[in-house]
Amino acid sequence: MRARLLLGALGAGLIALPQFSGSYILSLATLALYFAFTGQAWNVMMGFAGQLSLGHSLFVGLGAYAAAALFVKFGIGPWAGLWVAMALCVAAGTAIGLLAFRFGISGVYFALLTIAFAEFTRIGFDHIGWLGGPGGLFLKVGQRTSWNLADLRGTPAMFYYVMLALTAGAFALCAWLLKSRAGYYWQAIREDEDAARALGINTFRWKLMAVAISAAMTSLAGVFFAFYYNNLFPEQIFHISQSIEIILGPIVGGVGTLFGPILGAVLLTTLADSLTNLVAAMGLDIPGVKQVFYGVILLLVIMFLPNGIWPPIAKRLGLGRKD
Amino acid sequence: MALLEVRSLSKSFRGLRAVARVSFEVPEGGLVALIGPNGAGKTTIFNIAAGVYAADAGEIVLAGRRIDGLRPDQVCAAGVGRTFQVVKPFAGLSVLDNVIVGALRAEHRVPAARRKALEILDKLSLGAKRDLPAASLTLPDRKRLEVARALATGPRLLLLDEVMAGLRPTECDQMVEVFRALNRDGLTILLIEHVMRAVMALAQKVIVLHHGEIIAQGAPAEVVRDPAVLECYLGEETEV
Numbered sequence: 001m002r003a004r005l006l007l008g009a010l011g012a013g014l015i016a017l018p019q020f021s022g023s024y025i026l027s028l029a030t031l032a033l034y035f036a037f038t039g040q041a042w043n044v045m046m047g048f049a050g051q052l053s054l055g056h057s058l059f060v061g062l063g064a065y066a067a068a069a070l071f072v073k074f075g076i077g078p079w080a081g082l083w084v085a086m087a088l089c090v091a092a093g094t095a096i097g098l099l100a101f102r103f104g105i106s107g108v109y110f111a112l113l114t115i116a117f118a119e120f121t122r123i124g125f126d127h128i129g130w131l132g133g134p135g136g137l138f139l140k141v142g143q144r145t146s147w148n149l150a151d152l153r154g155t156p157a158m159f160y161y162v163m164l165a166l167t168a169g170a171f172a173l174c175a176w177l178l179k180s181r182a183g184y185y186w187q188a189i190r191e192d193e194d195a196a197r198a199l200g201i202n203t204f205r206w207k208l209m210a211v212a213i214s215a216a217m218t219s220l221a222g223v224f225f226a227f228y229y230n231n232l233f234p235e236q237i238f239h240i241s242q243s244i245e246i247i248l249g250p251i252v253g254g255v256g257t258l259f260g261p262i263l264g265a266v267l268l269t270t271l272a273d274s275l276t277n278l279v280a281a282m283g284l285d286i287p288g289v290k291q292v293f294y295g296v297i298l299l300l301v302i303m304f305l306p307n308g309i310w311p312p313i314a315k316r317l318g319l320g321r322k323d
Numbered sequence: 324m325a326l327l328e329v330r331s332l333s334k335s336f337r338g339l340r341a342v343a344r345v346s347f348e349v350p351e352g353g354l355v356a357l358i359g360p361n362g363a364g365k366t367t368i369f370n371i372a373a374g375v376y377a378a379d380a381g382e383i384v385l386a387g388r389r390i391d392g393l394r395p396d397q398v399c400a401a402g403v404g405r406t407f408q409v410v411k412p413f414a415g416l417s418v419l420d421n422v423i424v425g426a427l428r429a430e431h432r433v434p435a436a437r438r439k440a441l442e443i444l445d446k447l448s449l450g451a452k453r454d455l456p457a458a459s460l461t462l463p464d465r466k467r468l469e470v471a472r473a474l475a476t477g478p479r480l481l482l483l484d485e486v487m488a489g490l491r492p493t494e495c496d497q498m499v500e501v502f503r504a505l506n507r508d509g510l511t512i513l514l515i516e517h518v519m520r521a522v523m524a525l526a527q528k529v530i531v532l533h534h535g536e537i538i539a540q541g542a543p544a545e546v547v548r549d550p551a552v553l554e555c556y557l558g559e560e561t562e563v
Contacts, residue, residue: 179433180433181427181431181432181433181436184420184423184424184427184433185424185427187413187415187416187420187424188413188416188424190415191412191413191414191415191416192411192412192413192414194375194395194407194411195407195411195412195413195472196413196424197374197394197395197396197399198373198395198396198399198405198407198473199396199399199424199425199428199472199473199475199476200396200399200400200425200428200476201396201424201428202394202396203396256415
């Protein structure tokens with residue numbers, strides 16, 4: 001009940017946000033939601049099923065390039081393109097999962113495999129001339145005053161609402177998954193895979209399912225990225241720093257929780273941006289100040305709140321262990 | 324009729340013979356104990372039966388169907404529940420959620436699995452601790468949880484690997500009562516046990532393993548008087 005009230009208040013505030021905020025706040029909020037969404041998607045794999053991916057930029061990139069290419073080259077809109085993007089990412093995720101889980105690759109080695117796939121895809125896309133190679137793929141940019149939802153062309157407020165809807169959808173999906181048979185099985189696998197097997201769980205199949213769902217969700221973030229930023233470079237979108245930035249939110253907020261990824265993403269995005277502005281306002285030019293800030297936050301959280309900052313807050317608010 | 328038949332089972336680890344041509348049967352509805360000194364091959368037999376290892380030779384048959392070579396989850400689906408000697412609770416989950424995971428094998432809907440899990444927790448007197456994280460349980464409670472989880476999968480045969488170890492005599496007697504009741508309700512049980520108090524109270528038949536071979540089997544009272552058994556446990560009687 002209490003959780004519902006809080007959720008309702010939060011939702012109302014987020015829906016009303018564009019009414020009383022400028023374009024800067026709106027872009028910051030959109031970015032925070034973007035990381036909340038991708039963090040949520042990553043959390044399905046790592047937080048629920050215990051499979052560490054350090055290569056989620058692969059799914060962002062594939063999703064983005066698939067939808068952008070269909071739009072730019074064939075005029076196929078994003079709502080049709082996202083199915084292709086999703087299918088492609090599910091296929092890629094399943095391939096990685098099949099390879100890893102079939103041969104018993106787990107833990108750190110699995111994480112390395114995900115990095116490897118993201119990296120060679122990045123290098124691969126550098127050589128696809130049809131998609132612009134290292135020079136990038138561009139969508140037409142323009143100052144827009146009206147909403148064209150069908151083609152995802154519109155005002156910043158439209159993109160904000162699209163991202164808000166995606167994040168809310170991801171939250172609802174994850175809340176449902178966590179309470180379903182899949183959620184129980186994933187958590188069992190995360191806690192002790194041998195014990196999970198002994199209880200009749202086909203761990204191979206359920207882990208594969210976690211990867212597929214996580215990849216499908218992340219591909220949507222890629223589609224959004226393409227239409228929001230209008231430019232795609234392999235060096236940027238497939239880069240490991242993308243993957244790292246995706247996982248910072250859930251780690252800071254609380255891996256395996258429902259609110260953790262959202263809280264972590266919002267905190268990190270707003271704080272990092274405030275800091276960058278502050279440094280700029282002081283007339284200083286410190287390259288990499290954001291990265292250093294992330295490093296310090298990560299260090300502090302791991303030292304003092306290894307389960308993330310959400311669990312203690314949830315406790316204080318009188319909410320259950322599972323949000 | 325035999326529910327479980329172990330036929331001429333052998334297994335070596337890098338030349339070390341762990342189990343050598345072991346054959347025995349567990350009758351439907353029976354309660355059989357597997358005893359023997361450390362390293363006798365008891366847990367190896369369990370692990371082959373549960374699908375963790377493949378046998379080098381021989382076969383394991385459950386109700387007429389071969390189960391050796393199946394994966395652990397397939398063995399479980401075939402009707403074999405097992406506990407681990409070194410307990411493996413899902414530490415981050417609540418006691419209830421641990422058991423729900425087991426119950427979901429036969430009952431795919433969470434609310435129904437939850438009802439079944441609650442029933443089983445009561446049976447094992449863990450009902451009051453259902454909302455605690457499994458990590459906070461004491462060893463005796465963890466052993467109980469291990470049994471509850473295995474039971475929740477709805478097995479025909481329960482493999483218990485030293486679930487009495489580390490329990491105080493009164494706790495041990497409680498567990499004995501639980502297994503007796505389960506057995507009365509038709510569950511077949513094969514247990515590995517060092518605690519003779521439990522073995523003598525529970526088992527209808529005792530099988531003694533030593534260096535991977537069966538050296539004696541029969542009723543508990545006979546087996547403990549068997550000279551070969553006494554020798555492997557206590558050493559040979561010698562004149563001084």
